[in-house]
Amino acid sequence: MSKDSRLVIASWIILCVIAVILWVLTVNSQQDVFYTYYFSVFQLLTSVGAAVLCYRTTLVLEAGDKTRTAWGFLSMGLWFWSVGALLEGLYTILHPGMDVPFPWYADIGFLLLIPFVVLALLTFKKGQNVGIPRWGLVTATVMFLCAFSLALQLNFEVFEDLSSIAIIITVAYIILDSILLAMIVAVASTLAGGLISRPWQVALVGWFIFYLGDVSYTFFRNIDRPDAGGILLDLTWPIAFGLIALAATLARGIYKSA
Numbered sequence: 001m002s003k004d005s006r007l008v009i010a011s012w013i014i015l016c017v018i019a020v021i022l023w024v025l026t027v028n029s030q031q032d033v034f035y036t037y038y039f040s041v042f043q044l045l046t047s048v049g050a051a052v053l054c055y056r057t058t059l060v061l062e063a064g065d066k067t068r069t070a071w072g073f074l075s076m077g078l079w080f081w082s083v084g085a086l087l088e089g090l091y092t093i094l095h096p097g098m099d100v101p102f103p104w105y106a107d108i109g110f111l112l113l114i115p116f117v118v119l120a121l122l123t124f125k126k127g128q129n130v131g132i133p134r135w136g137l138v139t140a141t142v143m144f145l146c147a148f149s150l151a152l153q154l155n156f157e158v159f160e161d162l163s164s165i166a167i168i169i170t171v172a173y174i175i176l177d178s179i180l181l182a183m184i185v186a187v188a189s190t191l192a193g194g195l196i197s198r199p200w201q202v203a204l205v206g207w208f209i210f211y212l213g214d215v216s217y218t219f220f221r222n223i224d225r226p227d228a229g230g231i232l233l234d235l236t237w238p239i240a241f242g243l244i245a246l247a248a249t250l251a252r253g254i255y256k257s258a
Contacts, residue, residue, distance in 0.1 A: 002253040005246055008053070012242035015042055016235055023231040033096055040089030042238055047085055050241040051078035053248040060255045066127025067255075070120040071248065074203075077116025078241070084109025102221055103169040111169070114176040117207060121187045124200060128190065136189025144182035147215075148174060154219045170218060177214050184208055199251035206243030213237050 019035070019042055026032040054075035061068035087106040092098075100106065125132070132140070151174040159167050184204050191197040191204075213236025220233070 002249060004249040005253065008049075008242065008245045008249050011049075012046065012238065012245070015046065016238060016242075018042075019235065019238070020231055023234070027230075036092055039234055040085070040092050043085045044082060044089060046238040046241040046245075047078050047082040050245040050248070051075045051082060053245045053252075054078060057248045057252040057255070060252055066123050067251075070124040070127065071251065073116045073120035073123060074244065074248075077113040077120070078244070080109045080112040080116065082109070084113075103166055107169055111172055111176060114180050118179060118183050121183045125187055125190055128196075130190045132186050133189055136186050139189065140182040140186040143185050144178050147181045148178040151178065151215055151218070173214065173218050177211055177218075180207060181211050184211070195254055199247040199254065202243055202250060203247035206240045206247065209236050209243065210240035213240065 019039060022035040022038050026035045052075075054071050057071045058068045058075070061071070084106040087109065088100050088104065091100050091104065091106070152171075155170055155174065159170075162170065184207055187200070188204050191201055213233060216233055216236070
C-alpha cells in the first residue's frame, strides 16, 4: 500500500474518531451545536477530499482513456455533493438549533451525485470491454425492484404529510438510490480478481455504504426524526467517501507503476 493510501486511511480514522468523541460528549445536551458544526465541516472535507483525489487519479491516465473519464465523472459528482454539503452547513451555521428544511437547495447537489456515479461505472465497464453476465443483469434487476419497492413502502405512509415538491424530491432519491444499488451489483459481477479491479472493488463497497446512508436518512427525515440514526448513520457518508478516496489513491499507484 502506498504512502498516499496510508495517509488517507489515517486521516479518515482521525476525523471519524473526533466525530464520535464529540457526539458522545454532547449528545442530548445544549452543547451538541459543537458536534453539529464539526460534522458539517467533516462532511465537506471528506467529500472535497475524495473529489480532489479522484481528479488527481485522472492526471496519470492518458486523454481518451475511458478509465480516466470514469474517475473524472466520480470527481465531478463528488463536487456537486460537496456544494450540497456546503449549503447545508451554511444553513446550520446561520440558523443554530434548527434542522435543515426539506426540500432545500442542498438537495440539488446531493441528487446530482448519483447520475455521475452511474456514468462513471458505465464508462469503467465499457473501458474494460466486458459485458455484464446474465446472472449479474438478473441480480441487478431484482435488487433494483426490491430496493425501490422497500423504499417506497417505507416512505409511503408519510407522503400525505409532505408537500408536492417534497414528495417529488423523495421519489427522486428513491429512484436514484435504487439505480445506484443496481449498478453496484451489475459492475461487481464484471470484476475479476486482478490488480486493476481492486480499486473499483473498494469503490463499490464505498458506494454501497453511501446507498445505505441515503436510504436510511431519507426515511428518518420524512418521519421527522433526522437524528434517529445517531452517530452510525452520520458516519456513513464520510466513511463512504473515505473508501472512494482510498480507491482513487490505490488506482493512481497502480496506473503510475504501470
